[in-house]
Amino acid sequence: MGVEGADRIAEVAGELGLLLVDCPVLGTRQPAEQGQLVMLASGPADQRERLAPLLDAMGRRTVWAGEAGAGSRLKMACNAWLVSISVGTAQSVALARGLGVDPQLFLDALDGGPMDTPYARLKAGNMLSGEHPVSFGLTGATKDARLIRSALQQAGVPDLFDAAAVTVMERAIDRLPDPGAVDLSALIEGFAPDGD
Structure with a gap:
């Protein structure tokens, strides 16, 4: 939906006198099925x-972000971080391959240290195996990256990385x-050398 969409919905709800709680989530299908989503709620404080x-029934915890629209x-x-870590992981795996280093060694070097993250490890595992079962689809993630780009521009933040x-x-x-049938981890193909 993005920032502009959230603002428009809040505006219409206000015009109609409706109570609006904006509550996107962090998590994919598996956390949703297990009730482990992080709820990013926003809306009237007196309704919390x-x-x-x-x-609480849908997620493991709720982060209240402020008035309606702040959750979006x-x-x-959060999605900017997700895109950043996914693209950075793919680039590192591709660079290791390109330099003739086993990309698994990249993960081994990070293991247990301050730069190690379960999310990067999960996506890198898919990248190394070439298997990309959909958790967060590549086309949906690309749509979100475009929304992030718009939000960066709206906020006056340079969008160079995005x-x-x-x-x-x-x-x-x-x-x-x-591309609609693969996970975000398939973005590793964007780093394949020309001609591959």
Whole structure:
């Protein structure tokens, strides 16, 4: 939906006198099925207690971000991190391969240290195996990266990294036979040498 969409919905809800709680989530299908989502709620502070049982049933915790629309803004920041770590991981795996180093050694070097993250390890595992079962689809992630780019521009923050990330993701989409059927980890194809 992005920042502009959230703002428009909040505006219409206000015009109609409706209570609006904006609550995007962090997590994919598996955390949703297990009730382990992180709820990024925003809306009237006086409704938090009333909504807590509902949000607690769907997620493992709720982060209240402020007035309606702030949850979507927080989601943009979280998705920017997700895109950054995914693209950075793919680039590191591709660079290791290109330099003749076993990419598994990249993961081994990070293991247990301050730069190690379960998310990067998961996506890198897919990249190394060449298997990309959909958890967060590449085409959906690319759409989100475009929304992040718009949010960065709206916030006056240079979008240099996100612009490059979108380029890599679009390059992967162009190289894949069915980009709608693969996980974000397939963005590794965006780093494949020309001619591959």
